[in-house]
Amino acid sequence: MAAPDTSFSFTIGARLEDRHGRAGVIETPHGRIATPAFIPVGTKATVKSVLPETMKEIGAQAVLANAYHLYLQPGPDIVDEAGGLAKFMNWHGPTFTDSGGFQVMSLGVGFKKVIAMEAVDVRSDDVIAKGKERLATVDDDGVTFRSHLDGSRHRFTPEVSMGIQHGLGADIMFAFDELTTLLNTREYQEKSVRRTHEWAQRCIDEHERLTVERAHHPYQALFAVIQGAQYEDLRRKACRDLEAIRGAAGTEFDGYGIGGALEKHNLGAIVGWCCDELPEHKPRHMLGISEPEDIFVAVENGADTFDCVNPSRVARNAAIYVAEGRFNIDTRRFRRDFTPIDDSCDCYTCANYTRAYIHHLFKAKEMLASTLCTIHNERFTIRLVDRIRDSIEGGYFDEFKEETLRVWKR
Numbered sequence: 001m002a003a004p005d006t007s008f009s010f011t012i013g014a015r016l017e018d019r020h021g022r023a024g025v026i027e028t029p030h031g032r033i034a035t036p037a038f039i040p041v042g043t044k045a046t047v048k049s050v051l052p053e054t055m056k057e058i059g060a061q062a063v064l065a066n067a068y069h070l071y072l073q074p075g076p077d078i079v080d081e082a083g084g085l086a087k088f089m090n091w092h093g094p095t096f097t098d099s100g101g102f103q104v105m106s107l108g109v110g111f112k113k114v115i116a117m118e119a120v121d122v123r124s125d126d127v128i129a130k131g132k133e134r135l136a137t138v139d140d141d142g143v144t145f146r147s148h149l150d151g152s153r154h155r156f157t158p159e160v161s162m163g164i165q166h167g168l169g170a171d172i173m174f175a176f177d178e179l180t181t182l183l184n185t186r187e188y189q190e191k192s193v194r195r196t197h198e199w200a201q202r203c204i205d206e207h208e209r210l211t212v213e214r215a216h217h218p219y220q221a222l223f224a225v226i227q228g229a230q231y232e233d234l235r236r237k238a239c240r241d242l243e244a245i246r247g248a249a250g251t252e253f254d255g256y257g258i259g260g261a262l263e264k265h266n267l268g269a270i271v272g273w274c275c276d277e278l279p280e281h282k283p284r285h286m287l288g289i290s291e292p293e294d295i296f297v298a299v300e301n302g303a304d305t306f307d308c309v310n311p312s313r314v315a316r317n318a319a320i321y322v323a324e325g326r327f328n329i330d331t332r333r334f335r336r337d338f339t340p341i342d343d344s345c346d347c348y349t350c351a352n353y354t355r356a357y358i359h360h361l362f363k364a365k366e367m368l369a370s371t372l373c374t375i376h377n378e379r380f381t382i383r384l385v386d387r388i389r390d391s392i393e394g395g396y397f398d399e400f401k402e403e404t405l406r407v408w409k410r
Protein backbone atom coordinates (compact mmCIF):
# COMPACT_ATOMS: atom_id res chain seq x y z
CA MET A 1 0.00 0.00 0.00
CA ALA A 2 1.27 3.50 -0.85
CA ALA A 3 2.26 5.61 2.14
CA PRO A 4 -0.36 8.28 2.87
CA ASP A 5 0.40 11.78 1.61
CA THR A 6 1.46 13.65 4.74
CA SER A 7 1.97 17.03 3.14
CA PHE A 8 1.28 18.89 6.36
CA SER A 9 4.01 20.74 8.18
CA PHE A 10 4.67 23.70 10.43
CA THR A 11 7.83 25.77 10.27
CA ILE A 12 8.61 28.38 12.92
CA GLY A 13 10.20 31.67 11.86
CA ALA A 14 10.69 34.71 14.10
CA ARG A 15 9.89 34.45 17.82
CA LEU A 16 8.98 36.91 20.54
CA GLU A 17 11.57 37.24 23.27
CA ASP A 18 10.74 35.48 26.57
CA ARG A 19 7.25 34.54 25.43
CA HIS A 20 5.65 31.74 23.42
CA GLY A 21 4.55 33.99 20.52
CA ARG A 22 5.99 33.23 17.10
CA ALA A 23 5.51 33.63 13.36
CA GLY A 24 5.52 30.57 11.12
CA VAL A 25 4.11 28.76 8.12
CA ILE A 26 1.62 25.89 8.06
CA GLU A 27 1.79 23.87 4.84
CA THR A 28 -1.33 21.96 3.86
CA PRO A 29 -2.23 19.96 0.72
CA HIS A 30 -4.35 22.96 -0.40
CA GLY A 31 -1.75 25.66 0.25
CA ARG A 32 0.16 27.50 2.93
CA ILE A 33 -0.93 29.64 5.85
CA ALA A 34 1.48 32.25 7.17
CA THR A 35 0.93 32.53 10.94
CA PRO A 36 -0.29 34.17 13.06
CA ALA A 37 -3.38 34.03 10.85
CA PHE A 38 -7.04 34.85 11.29
CA ILE A 39 -9.25 32.15 9.79
CA PRO A 40 -12.70 33.49 8.76
CA VAL A 41 -15.67 31.23 9.50
CA GLY A 42 -17.79 29.87 6.68
CA THR A 43 -20.21 27.84 8.80
CA LYS A 44 -22.12 26.16 5.99
CA ALA A 45 -19.26 26.15 3.46
CA THR A 46 -19.73 29.85 2.68
CA VAL A 47 -18.66 33.03 4.41
CA LYS A 48 -22.14 34.49 4.48
CA SER A 49 -22.81 36.99 1.68
CA VAL A 50 -19.23 37.10 0.31
CA LEU A 51 -17.79 35.34 -2.76
CA PRO A 52 -14.80 33.05 -2.15
CA GLU A 53 -12.84 35.07 -4.72
CA THR A 54 -13.46 38.18 -2.63
CA MET A 55 -12.30 36.37 0.51
CA LYS A 56 -9.06 35.62 -1.35
CA GLU A 57 -8.73 39.26 -2.40
CA ILE A 58 -9.04 40.48 1.17
CA GLY A 59 -6.25 38.13 2.20
CA ALA A 60 -8.06 35.19 3.82
CA GLN A 61 -5.63 32.29 3.87
CA ALA A 62 -8.10 29.60 4.96
CA VAL A 63 -11.72 29.23 5.99
CA LEU A 64 -13.28 27.19 8.78
CA ALA A 65 -16.58 25.35 8.28
CA ASN A 66 -18.73 23.52 10.81
CA ALA A 67 -19.05 19.73 10.76
CA TYR A 68 -22.41 19.84 12.55
CA HIS A 69 -24.07 22.09 10.00
CA LEU A 70 -22.60 20.31 6.98
CA TYR A 71 -23.54 16.93 8.46
CA LEU A 72 -27.18 17.98 8.66
CA GLN A 73 -27.07 19.75 5.32
CA PRO A 74 -26.03 18.73 2.63
CA GLY A 75 -24.33 15.69 4.28
CA PRO A 76 -20.63 14.75 4.22
CA ASP A 77 -21.19 12.16 1.46
CA ILE A 78 -22.19 14.93 -0.96
CA VAL A 79 -19.21 17.12 -0.03
CA ASP A 80 -16.94 14.07 -0.42
CA GLU A 81 -18.42 13.28 -3.84
CA ALA A 82 -17.85 16.91 -4.87
CA GLY A 83 -14.14 16.45 -4.18
CA GLY A 84 -14.00 17.81 -0.65
CA LEU A 85 -14.92 21.07 1.07
CA ALA A 86 -12.45 23.36 -0.75
CA LYS A 87 -13.54 22.24 -4.20
CA PHE A 88 -17.24 22.08 -3.27
CA MET A 89 -17.26 25.74 -2.20
CA ASN A 90 -14.92 26.93 -4.98
CA TRP A 91 -12.37 28.08 -2.43
CA HIS A 92 -9.29 26.15 -3.63
CA GLY A 93 -7.30 26.99 -0.52
CA PRO A 94 -6.76 25.52 2.94
CA THR A 95 -9.85 24.66 4.99
CA PHE A 96 -10.58 23.74 8.60
CA THR A 97 -13.60 21.97 10.06
CA ASP A 98 -14.50 21.92 13.72
CA SER A 99 -15.68 18.65 15.21
CA GLY A 100 -19.32 19.55 15.58
CA GLY A 101 -19.08 19.15 19.35
CA PHE A 102 -19.47 22.85 20.02
CA GLN A 103 -22.65 23.18 17.96
CA VAL A 104 -24.17 19.90 19.10
CA MET A 105 -23.75 20.85 22.73
CA SER A 106 -24.20 24.63 22.60
CA LEU A 107 -27.33 24.42 20.47
CA GLY A 108 -28.35 21.56 22.72
CA VAL A 109 -28.40 23.57 25.90
CA GLY A 110 -29.49 26.69 24.13
CA PHE A 111 -26.37 28.77 24.78
CA LYS A 112 -25.35 30.66 21.73
CA LYS A 113 -21.93 31.51 22.95
CA VAL A 114 -19.86 29.23 25.09
CA ILE A 115 -16.73 31.24 25.39
CA ALA A 116 -18.66 33.51 27.69
CA MET A 117 -16.38 36.46 28.10
CA GLU A 118 -18.23 37.79 31.12
CA ALA A 119 -17.62 36.66 34.64
CA VAL A 120 -20.26 34.38 36.10
CA ASP A 121 -20.89 33.48 39.69
CA VAL A 122 -23.53 30.78 39.62
CA ARG A 123 -22.09 27.32 39.13
CA SER A 124 -24.33 24.49 38.07
CA ASP A 125 -24.00 21.54 35.72
CA ASP A 126 -27.52 21.58 34.48
CA VAL A 127 -28.07 25.02 33.12
CA ILE A 128 -30.18 25.70 30.08
CA ALA A 129 -30.53 29.13 28.57
CA LYS A 130 -33.78 30.86 29.42
CA GLY A 131 -36.66 29.91 27.15
CA LYS A 132 -34.79 26.96 25.58
CA GLU A 133 -35.39 23.27 25.99
CA ARG A 134 -32.57 20.78 26.30
CA LEU A 135 -31.77 19.41 22.86
CA ALA A 136 -28.64 17.44 23.69
CA THR A 137 -27.54 14.89 26.27
CA VAL A 138 -23.92 13.87 26.82
CA ASP A 139 -22.75 10.47 28.05
CA ASP A 140 -19.34 8.76 28.12
CA ASP A 141 -19.76 7.40 24.63
CA GLY A 142 -21.03 10.50 22.81
CA VAL A 143 -23.84 13.00 22.45
CA THR A 144 -27.45 12.50 21.43
CA PHE A 145 -29.09 15.62 20.10
CA ARG A 146 -31.95 16.97 18.09
CA SER A 147 -31.38 18.83 14.85
CA HIS A 148 -32.07 22.55 15.14
CA LEU A 149 -33.50 22.31 11.60
CA ASP A 150 -36.25 19.72 11.96
CA GLY A 151 -36.01 18.25 15.47
CA SER A 152 -34.82 14.86 14.19
CA ARG A 153 -32.67 12.79 16.59
CA HIS A 154 -28.95 12.20 15.90
CA ARG A 155 -25.94 10.85 17.71
CA PHE A 156 -22.33 12.04 17.51
CA THR A 157 -19.46 10.01 18.89
CA PRO A 158 -15.73 10.56 18.36
CA GLU A 159 -15.87 8.00 15.54
CA VAL A 160 -18.88 9.63 13.90
CA SER A 161 -17.22 13.07 14.03
CA MET A 162 -14.05 11.67 12.45
CA GLY A 163 -16.10 9.98 9.72
CA ILE A 164 -17.93 13.24 8.97
CA GLN A 165 -14.75 15.32 8.96
CA HIS A 166 -12.92 12.86 6.71
CA GLY A 167 -15.89 13.01 4.37
CA LEU A 168 -15.80 16.82 4.38
CA GLY A 169 -12.10 16.66 3.54
CA ALA A 170 -10.76 19.79 5.27
CA ASP A 171 -6.98 20.12 5.65
CA ILE A 172 -7.25 20.65 9.40
CA MET A 173 -9.82 18.88 11.57
CA PHE A 174 -10.50 18.94 15.29
CA ALA A 175 -10.99 16.03 17.68
CA PHE A 176 -14.47 15.64 19.14
CA ASP A 177 -14.43 17.17 22.61
CA GLU A 178 -16.93 17.83 25.32
CA LEU A 179 -17.76 21.41 25.69
CA THR A 180 -18.34 22.91 29.10
CA THR A 181 -19.45 26.36 30.16
CA LEU A 182 -18.26 28.66 32.90
CA LEU A 183 -21.39 27.62 34.76
CA ASN A 184 -20.09 24.07 35.24
CA THR A 185 -18.59 23.06 38.59
CA ARG A 186 -14.93 22.18 39.08
CA GLU A 187 -15.94 18.51 39.48
CA TYR A 188 -17.70 18.55 36.16
CA GLN A 189 -14.74 20.25 34.46
CA GLU A 190 -12.47 17.45 35.76
CA LYS A 191 -14.82 14.81 34.49
CA SER A 192 -15.09 16.58 31.18
CA VAL A 193 -11.31 16.80 30.73
CA ARG A 194 -11.11 13.02 31.35
CA ARG A 195 -13.91 12.39 28.88
CA THR A 196 -12.33 14.66 26.26
CA HIS A 197 -9.06 12.73 26.72
CA GLU A 198 -10.79 9.39 26.17
CA TRP A 199 -12.57 10.78 23.13
CA ALA A 200 -9.24 12.14 21.81
CA GLN A 201 -7.77 8.63 21.89
CA ARG A 202 -10.82 7.30 20.03
CA CYS A 203 -10.49 10.14 17.50
CA ILE A 204 -6.81 9.31 16.84
CA ASP A 205 -7.63 5.62 16.40
CA GLU A 206 -10.45 6.32 13.97
CA HIS A 207 -8.45 9.02 12.18
CA GLU A 208 -5.54 6.62 11.74
CA ARG A 209 -7.88 4.01 10.29
CA LEU A 210 -9.60 6.46 7.94
CA THR A 211 -6.29 7.98 6.80
CA VAL A 212 -5.17 4.54 5.58
CA GLU A 213 -8.57 3.70 4.12
CA ARG A 214 -8.71 7.03 2.29
CA ALA A 215 -5.02 7.17 1.31
CA HIS A 216 -6.00 8.35 -2.19
CA HIS A 217 -7.35 11.59 -0.63
CA PRO A 218 -5.13 14.54 0.39
CA TYR A 219 -3.77 14.23 3.93
CA GLN A 220 -5.96 15.70 6.67
CA ALA A 221 -4.31 16.92 9.85
CA LEU A 222 -6.01 16.36 13.20
CA PHE A 223 -5.77 18.79 16.12
CA ALA A 224 -6.64 17.78 19.69
CA VAL A 225 -8.79 20.18 21.71
CA ILE A 226 -7.69 21.33 25.15
CA GLN A 227 -10.39 21.86 27.74
CA GLY A 228 -10.08 22.64 31.43
CA ALA A 229 -11.83 26.00 31.72
CA GLN A 230 -10.03 28.45 34.01
CA TYR A 231 -8.17 25.82 36.06
CA GLU A 232 -4.42 25.89 35.57
CA ASP A 233 -3.81 22.32 36.76
CA LEU A 234 -6.56 20.95 34.51
CA ARG A 235 -5.33 22.86 31.45
CA ARG A 236 -1.72 21.77 31.99
CA LYS A 237 -2.64 18.16 32.59
CA ALA A 238 -4.97 18.11 29.58
CA CYS A 239 -2.07 19.33 27.38
CA ARG A 240 0.39 16.75 28.68
CA ASP A 241 -2.10 13.90 28.39
CA LEU A 242 -3.18 14.85 24.86
CA GLU A 243 0.44 15.18 23.77
CA ALA A 244 1.09 11.60 24.91
CA ILE A 245 -1.74 10.09 22.85
CA ARG A 246 -0.71 7.78 19.98
CA GLY A 247 -2.64 5.60 17.59
CA ALA A 248 -1.79 1.91 17.21
CA ALA A 249 0.51 2.77 14.28
CA GLY A 250 2.02 5.75 16.12
CA THR A 251 -0.22 8.53 14.74
CA GLU A 252 0.06 11.73 16.79
CA PHE A 253 -1.99 14.89 16.84
CA ASP A 254 -0.70 17.35 14.24
CA GLY A 255 -1.58 20.38 16.33
CA TYR A 256 -3.77 21.61 19.17
CA GLY A 257 -6.89 23.67 19.59
CA ILE A 258 -7.34 25.70 22.73
CA GLY A 259 -11.03 25.67 23.43
CA GLY A 260 -13.59 25.75 26.11
CA ALA A 261 -14.95 28.12 28.61
CA LEU A 262 -12.79 31.04 29.55
CA GLU A 263 -13.17 34.57 30.76
CA LYS A 264 -11.60 37.40 28.85
CA HIS A 265 -9.23 38.40 31.64
CA ASN A 266 -7.90 34.80 31.81
CA LEU A 267 -7.28 34.41 28.11
CA GLY A 268 -3.55 35.19 28.13
CA ALA A 269 -2.85 33.08 31.19
CA ILE A 270 -4.73 30.08 29.81
CA VAL A 271 -3.03 30.22 26.41
CA GLY A 272 0.31 30.63 28.21
CA TRP A 273 -0.22 27.56 30.47
CA CYS A 274 -1.15 25.47 27.45
CA CYS A 275 1.82 26.66 25.40
CA ASP A 276 4.21 25.95 28.31
CA GLU A 277 3.15 22.33 28.07
CA LEU A 278 2.53 21.81 24.36
CA PRO A 279 5.29 20.73 21.97
CA GLU A 280 6.85 23.80 20.40
CA HIS A 281 6.94 22.43 16.83
CA LYS A 282 3.17 21.94 16.41
CA PRO A 283 0.66 24.67 15.54
CA ARG A 284 -1.89 25.92 18.08
CA HIS A 285 -5.32 27.17 17.17
CA MET A 286 -7.38 29.37 19.46
CA LEU A 287 -11.08 28.76 18.97
CA GLY A 288 -13.46 31.68 18.75
CA ILE A 289 -11.65 35.01 19.21
CA SER A 290 -11.54 38.11 17.02
CA GLU A 291 -11.44 41.24 19.20
CA PRO A 292 -8.11 43.05 18.71
CA GLU A 293 -7.07 42.95 22.37
CA ASP A 294 -7.82 39.21 22.57
CA ILE A 295 -5.83 38.54 19.41
CA PHE A 296 -2.75 40.37 20.72
CA VAL A 297 -2.90 38.50 24.01
CA ALA A 298 -3.41 35.11 22.34
CA VAL A 299 -0.57 35.66 19.84
CA GLU A 300 1.78 36.88 22.51
CA ASN A 301 1.14 33.77 24.56
CA GLY A 302 1.68 31.35 21.70
CA ALA A 303 -1.47 30.93 19.58
CA ASP A 304 -0.78 30.63 15.83
CA THR A 305 -4.26 30.70 14.28
CA PHE A 306 -7.74 31.83 15.41
CA ASP A 307 -11.21 31.66 14.01
CA CYS A 308 -14.30 33.62 14.87
CA VAL A 309 -17.70 34.15 13.37
CA ASN A 310 -17.95 37.68 14.79
CA PRO A 311 -16.53 39.89 12.01
CA SER A 312 -19.21 38.62 9.63
CA ARG A 313 -21.97 38.12 12.21
CA VAL A 314 -21.77 41.66 13.56
CA ALA A 315 -21.41 43.04 10.01
CA ARG A 316 -24.85 41.70 9.19
CA ASN A 317 -26.12 43.70 12.16
CA ALA A 318 -24.50 46.91 10.90
CA ALA A 319 -21.54 46.89 13.31
CA ILE A 320 -18.26 48.03 11.80
CA TYR A 321 -14.73 47.56 13.11
CA VAL A 322 -12.32 50.47 12.74
CA ALA A 323 -9.01 51.25 14.44
CA GLU A 324 -10.84 53.23 17.17
CA GLY A 325 -13.34 50.49 17.99
CA ARG A 326 -16.76 49.40 16.81
CA PHE A 327 -19.70 51.52 15.68
CA ASN A 328 -23.11 50.98 14.13
CA ILE A 329 -23.50 52.30 10.60
CA ASP A 330 -27.30 52.26 10.74
CA THR A 331 -27.57 55.20 13.14
CA ARG A 332 -28.95 58.51 11.90
CA ARG A 333 -25.72 60.44 12.08
CA PHE A 334 -24.41 58.63 8.98
CA ARG A 335 -27.28 59.58 6.67
CA ARG A 336 -25.28 62.33 5.00
CA ASP A 337 -21.76 61.06 5.67
CA PHE A 338 -20.20 60.70 2.23
CA THR A 339 -16.85 59.41 3.47
CA PRO A 340 -15.68 55.78 3.43
CA ILE A 341 -16.41 53.71 6.55
CA ASP A 342 -12.68 53.66 7.31
CA ASP A 343 -10.33 55.85 5.31
CA SER A 344 -7.28 53.95 6.54
CA CYS A 345 -8.69 50.66 5.19
CA ASP A 346 -7.61 49.15 1.85
CA CYS A 347 -10.73 47.00 1.27
CA TYR A 348 -13.06 47.10 -1.72
CA THR A 349 -15.89 48.54 0.38
CA CYS A 350 -13.82 51.44 1.66
CA ALA A 351 -12.36 52.13 -1.80
CA ASN A 352 -15.77 52.42 -3.46
CA TYR A 353 -18.63 53.17 -1.04
CA THR A 354 -19.68 55.81 1.46
CA ARG A 355 -21.11 55.56 4.96
CA ALA A 356 -24.28 57.25 3.71
CA TYR A 357 -24.78 54.58 1.03
CA ILE A 358 -24.17 51.67 3.40
CA HIS A 359 -26.46 53.32 5.97
CA HIS A 360 -29.12 53.51 3.27
CA LEU A 361 -28.66 49.84 2.33
CA PHE A 362 -29.26 48.77 5.95
CA LYS A 363 -32.30 50.99 6.27
CA ALA A 364 -33.67 49.62 3.00
CA LYS A 365 -32.85 46.06 4.15
CA GLU A 366 -30.78 45.40 1.04
CA MET A 367 -28.58 42.30 0.91
CA LEU A 368 -25.61 44.28 -0.36
CA ALA A 369 -25.35 45.90 3.10
CA SER A 370 -24.20 42.57 4.59
CA THR A 371 -21.80 41.91 1.75
CA LEU A 372 -20.08 45.29 1.95
CA CYS A 373 -19.80 45.29 5.73
CA THR A 374 -18.59 41.70 5.90
CA ILE A 375 -15.87 42.46 3.36
CA HIS A 376 -14.71 45.37 5.51
CA ASN A 377 -14.84 43.58 8.89
CA GLU A 378 -13.10 40.46 7.61
CA ARG A 379 -10.43 42.60 5.96
CA PHE A 380 -10.01 44.61 9.16
CA THR A 381 -9.37 41.47 11.21
CA ILE A 382 -7.18 39.72 8.63
CA ARG A 383 -5.10 42.84 8.12
CA LEU A 384 -4.64 43.36 11.84
CA VAL A 385 -3.30 39.82 12.22
CA ASP A 386 -1.11 40.24 9.12
CA ARG A 387 0.36 43.35 10.69
CA ILE A 388 0.91 41.49 13.96
CA ARG A 389 2.82 38.86 11.96
CA ASP A 390 4.92 41.59 10.32
CA SER A 391 5.60 43.10 13.74
CA ILE A 392 6.88 39.76 15.09
CA GLU A 393 9.10 39.32 12.04
CA GLY A 394 10.26 42.92 12.24
CA GLY A 395 10.94 42.83 15.98
CA TYR A 396 8.43 45.57 16.95
CA PHE A 397 5.50 43.54 18.31
CA ASP A 398 5.32 45.35 21.67
CA GLU A 399 5.34 48.79 20.06
CA PHE A 400 2.67 47.75 17.56
CA LYS A 401 0.50 46.25 20.28
CA GLU A 402 0.79 49.36 22.45
CA GLU A 403 0.04 51.72 19.58
CA THR A 404 -2.95 49.65 18.33
CA LEU A 405 -4.57 49.15 21.72
CA ARG A 406 -4.04 52.76 22.76
CA VAL A 407 -6.38 53.81 19.96
CA TRP A 408 -8.78 50.83 20.18
CA LYS A 409 -11.77 51.29 22.48
CA ARG A 410 -14.07 48.38 22.95
Ligand SMILES: [Zn+2]
Residues within 6 Å of the ligand: 342, 345, 346, 347, 348, 349, 350, 351, 375, 376, 377, 379
Ligand atom coordinates in the same frame (compact mmCIF):
# COMPACT_ATOMS: atom_id res chain seq x y z
ZN1 LIG B 1 -12.64 48.60 4.61
